[in-house]
Amino acid sequence: MITRSSFLIAVILCTLITLSICEEDEATSLAKVFDEMDTNGNKKVTFKEVSAFLSSKGLNQDDQDFKRTVQTFMDSYDKNKDKIITYDEFVPKHDEL
Numbered sequence: 001m002i003t004r005s006s007f008l009i010a011v012i013l014c015t016l017i018t019l020s021i022c023e024e025d026e027a028t029s030l031a032k033v034f035d036e037m038d039t040n041g042n043k044k045v046t047f048k049e050v051s052a053f054l055s056s057k058g059l060n061q062d063d064q065d066f067k068r069t070v071q072t073f074m075d076s077y078d079k080n081k082d083k084i085i086t087y088d089e090f091v092p093k094h095d096e097l
């Protein structure tokens with residue numbers, strides 16, 4: 001079953017990736033999204049940074065689903081479950097594409 005939260009994330013990611021897909025490959029596009037989320041530039045994206053990123057994309061932080069949306073986003077990328085999305089977790093390596 002597709003929840004509303006994961007649907008939103010899919011829409012957001014598709015929008016972000018499609019914007020630049022004509023001239024760049026997927027890894028390059030994701031790298032740009034990662035840089036945009038990583039506001040302090042330490043190559044790690046935290047719950048807080050994802051929250052700020054999603055709200056900058058128009059999601060309402062007061063919405064009751066907002067935290068769950070952020071959490072779903074974290075869960076789908078944070079492969080080792082340390083509550084931090086690293087660059088390697090977010091951007092697939094070329095041989096994995």
Ligand SMILES: [Ca+2]
Pocket residue numbers: 037038039040041042043044045046049
């Ligand atoms: Ca960061």
Ligand SMILES: [Ca+2]
Pocket residue numbers: 078079080081082083084085086089
């Ligand atoms: Ca991690």
